[in-house]
Amino acid sequence: MTVTINSAVKATVYIAFIFSTSAANAQAPALADAAGSYRIASSSSIRFSVGQVGGGGGIAGRFAKFSGGFRIDGGNIERSSVEFTLYPESVRASERRVEDFLRSSAVFDAANFQTVTFRSTRVRQTGPATATIEGALTARGKTRKERFAVTLIDWNRRSISFTIRGSIRRSPYGMDVGTPIYSNVVEFDMRIIGQRR
Amino acid sequence: MLRNSETRFGLVTIVLHWTIGLLILGLLLLGFIMRRTGIDPALQFALYQWHKSFGFAALGLALIRAIWWLVERTPSPPASVSPLERKAARLTHDTLIVLAIVVPFAGWAVASASTLNIPSFFFNMIVIPHLPLARSETSENFWTFAHALLAYVTLALVAIHAAAALFHHFKRGDEVLTRMLRPGVRPVGAGSGGTSARKRDDAAVERK
Ligand code: HEM
Numbered sequence: 001m002t003v004t005i006n007s008a009v010k011a012t013v014y015i016a017f018i019f020s021t022s023a024a025n026a027q028a029p030a031l032a033d034a035a036g037s038y039r040i041a042s043s044s045s046i047r048f049s050v051g052q053v054g055g056g057g058g059i060a061g062r063f064a065k066f067s068g069g070f071r072i073d074g075g076n077i078e079r080s081s082v083e084f085t086l087y088p089e090s091v092r093a094s095e096r097r098v099e100d101f102l103r104s105s106a107v108f109d110a111a112n113f114q115t116v117t118f119r120s121t122r123v124r125q126t127g128p129a130t131a132t133i134e135g136a137l138t139a140r141g142k143t144r145k146e147r148f149a150v151t152l153i154d155w156n157r158r159s160i161s162f163t164i165r166g167s168i169r170r171s172p173y174g175m176d177v178g179t180p181i182y183s184n185v186v187e188f189d190m191r192i193i194g195q196r197r
Numbered sequence: 198m199l200r201n202s203e204t205r206f207g208l209v210t211i212v213l214h215w216t217i218g219l220l221i222l223g224l225l226l227l228g229f230i231m232r233r234t235g236i237d238p239a240l241q242f243a244l245y246q247w248h249k250s251f252g253f254a255a256l257g258l259a260l261i262r263a264i265w266w267l268v269e270r271t272p273s274p275p276a277s278v279s280p281l282e283r284k285a286a287r288l289t290h291d292t293l294i295v296l297a298i299v300v301p302f303a304g305w306a307v308a309s310a311s312t313l314n315i316p317s318f319f320f321n322m323i324v325i326p327h328l329p330l331a332r333s334e335t336s337e338n339f340w341t342f343a344h345a346l347l348a349y350v351t352l353a354l355v356a357i358h359a360a361a362a363l364f365h366h367f368k369r370g371d372e373v374l375t376r377m378l379r380p381g382v383r384p385v386g387a388g389s390g391g392t393s394a395r396k397r398d399d400a401a402v403e404r405k
């Protein structure tokens with residue numbers, strides 16, 4: 001009996017807490033509350049697509065293997081940082097021929113460049129739950145400044161999830177094979193789940 | 198000059214013949230090279246796209262040629278050509294006219310049935326739609342085989358055809374080859390052979 005009363009009280013207190021925080025933060029979850037250090041979980045997904053002339057289809061794929069982490073600075077969001085690594089060898093696409101082509105010297109050249117990396121250099125908050133991240137993207141031995149748009153989706157005490165979107169021009173990395181049949185722009189659509197360290 | 202006469206080919210027939218002939222030989226070579234493994238994948242992709250663009254150009258010209266061939270008279274063969282040879286030549290020419298259309302159509306079917314669904318962007322200018330074929334591995338493999346087989350049959354026939362032309366020119370000394378090199382209204386003397394053999398289509402065009 002005492003146990004039930006006790007948990008009922010706890011639940012009420014907890015619900016009241018949720019109401020008060022969500023009222024304070026308006027609708028969207030606020031980045032500052034999620035301060036901490038995270039590891040990118042393997043349940044995340046890193047997808048990309050490349051449009052083709054005349055519309056329809058195009059190339060769509062994802063990376064099965066990746067790693068990385070990020071730190072959200074509670075005091076100053078702009079001092080947060082991200083770094084991630086993709087392994088092009090793990091690229092998945094509609095069929096084997098496409099995967100082999102993506103791994104080949106024509107695109108990622110996975111035999112000579114095992115990773116694609118991103119290291120943020122600047123984070124700018126653009127709304128209560130959105131930010132842009134600028135950083136150095138390295139692929140095929142070439143490093144360039146790129147920008148991604150981040151939207152906070154959800155978080156709890158142990159994990160946090162974002163969508164990260166970016167349009168990357170591939171020609172500067174020496175990956176312009178197939179243009180103009182296939183767009184020069186690769187659309188990245190990532191769903192990143194961070195596990196608090 | 199443009200039209201065929203009773204005994205001579207006109208400029209239209211001649212230009213179409215050599216343009217299509219060169220395209221087909223080039224496409225055979227390109228098709229053969231691009232299919233070999235060990236070729237740089239980026240180069241291979243580009244070669245495939247060139248092959249499709251030139252293939253469509255060949256198809257367009259072959260269709261024009263077929264129509265032209267149906268509406269225009271065919272000059273009767275030189276007197277030196279025997280009835281059997283006439284039959285063989287006629288059969289070869291008819292088959293070549295059909296193959297020049299069927300081979301690129303089969304290639305178009307490969308691109309259309311392929312699960313890769315790569316658009317045919319004609320010389321990076323306009324997208325040529327796929328044929329309405331179901332995309333599947335089986336269908337793609339079938340058309341790849343059909344396209345390759347028909348292409349190499351064409352090559353074999355062209356070899357016989359060209360050998361016959363050279364035989365007529367050098368052994369028989371008749372005007373079978375020369376009349377496909379220069380348009381004209383009146384028969385050229387039998388002695389005019391020899392030197393013009395190497396000039397081929399350039400000669401035909403330059404001499405108006
Ligand atoms: C007269 C015109 C053409 C000729 C003589 C020709 C000839 C060839 C040859 C010799 C091959 C290599 C076959 C092999 O060794 O496996 C080939 C492959 C191919 N051709 Fe053509 N071709 C022509 C037109 C076209 C057209 C119009 C298209 C497409 C729009 C096309 C698409 C292809 C494709 C996709 C392959 C590769 C098949 C594969 O790798 O699966 N071709 N062609």
Ligand code: HEM
Pocket residue numbers: 210214217218219221222266271274290291293294297355358359362363372373374375376377
């Ligand atoms: C590359 C070597 C070739 C040579 C040396 C050659 C030579 C010739 C010659 C000399 C003629 C005229 C025959 C006559 O006087 O009656 C002819 C006609 C013809 N050739 Fe070729 N040819 C070649 C390639 C091709 C190719 C690749 C094709 C088509 C796929 C082709 C299709 C034809 C056709 C259809 C005719 C009959 C023209 C008509 O009656 O209007 N030839 N060729």
